[in-house]
Amino acid sequence: MSYDATFRVWRGDATGGDLQTFTVEVNEGEVVLDVIHRLQASQAGDLAVRWNCKAGKCGSCSAEVNGRPRLLCMTRMSTFAETETVTITPLRAFPVIRDLVTDVSYNYVKAAQIPAFTPGPRDADGAHRMQQVDVERSQEFRKCIECWLCQDTCHVIRDHEENKAAFAGPRFLIRLAELDMHPLDVLDRREDAQDQFGLGYCNITKCCSEVCPEGIHLTDNGIIPLKERVADRRFDPLTWLGSRIGRRPRS
């Protein structure tokens, strides 16, 4: 079963652009990226789109479909009515390079600012040991494919470019949570989370969790626990006092 769909695709570059309308064939079982490729092959040979795996695992094909941040390769055409116009735009939170390709370097700059995993001393036999139950929470965040959809959706930077300097974005808040919860990591990352990476900017409205293609519970399992850890240190006089007199080890 195939039909002709109406696609509106944003075309342009850093200096500007607009939505262009195309009619393009759609076959059963296809995803949005298939249709974009057909468009490229048949009508718009120079259409720029970033992709790689077509399997939802490389995180390259992020864009916005009908205004919602999505992976193009994981958005099935069957989710739209045949008569529905499908609008594809580049990630709004990042500067456009061309067409659907944006410059996502902001994310790599933030990534580089996070102090690396810092394990304590090795055991006598030279090994690092940890228990599965202890590292399980951190492992959820390792599923991240760095598609930047959460970063793109987060209103803190999506709607407020000026916050980019102070706010690292949900992807990196869960990176901090991952390391702070890690059984072998010895750095205390709570002060940095608040002061350098802008944890306080997040108002836990959960859009990052809604868009994550890996189903990571960024807010519930990462950001909120991190806020609670920061509260222990900064905002809770009792816990602070407890840690001072040695009653509350963080192990």
Place this chain on the structure above:
Amino acid sequence: MRTDRWWVQPLVTVLVLVAFIVYATIRAFQNAHYFAEPYISPFYSPCLTTACEGDTFPELFTGPTWISPALYILVFPLGIRLTCYYYRKAYYRSFWLSPPACAVAEPHRRYTGETRFPLVGQNVHRYFLYAALVINVILLYDAVLAFRDETGEWGHMGLGTLVLLVNAVLLALYSLSCHSCRHIVGGRLNHFSRHPLRYRFWTAVSRLNARHMQYAWASLFSVAFADFYVFLLATGTITDLRFF
């Protein structure tokens, strides 16, 4: 750019919360019809002053009679819900439109989130949790007292008993599923393997926590309904259905 009806959810949230706030405010200031032997409305429990109708809690002091006894305790349930991580999401989105829905532009020119006064105060949430847990115990106690009949004899149960009991349980589930609770029972640890008991608590609370939103709404409805039921009894509009 979003083409779906993204505004439905914030709209419904506003309508329900406004309706609750209006109802709760009227009832809290009413200073009447909150006790119908043996039931006390959850809005008025614990009832602390000598002016209280009923005898479900020790009378601790004599306040001016024109101050409704609900007002002394109002700050606690209000505080936990205002600083609750779930309700924060709900009202930041629906009342403050920050953001109104995901990937929908917010109307504010500047945004600082919870970095400064007053919103940085949300970080005291855990203290409201402690207070809420105390109130949970008192409301469960009220539900137990509702197994007495009008004359104080044990072995009674009416629809009112069930209403108070369900409400007390839902409110307890709401508190226990709290994110701060999850942190306090075990989330703050980095080595669960050294604290097997706390790991079990954390696992149990995590399971409840996944449904925190549902408990937040269910308990909001149940507390209003329990109050309304007592109101209907106290004004003589209905009589309690008696099971035994």
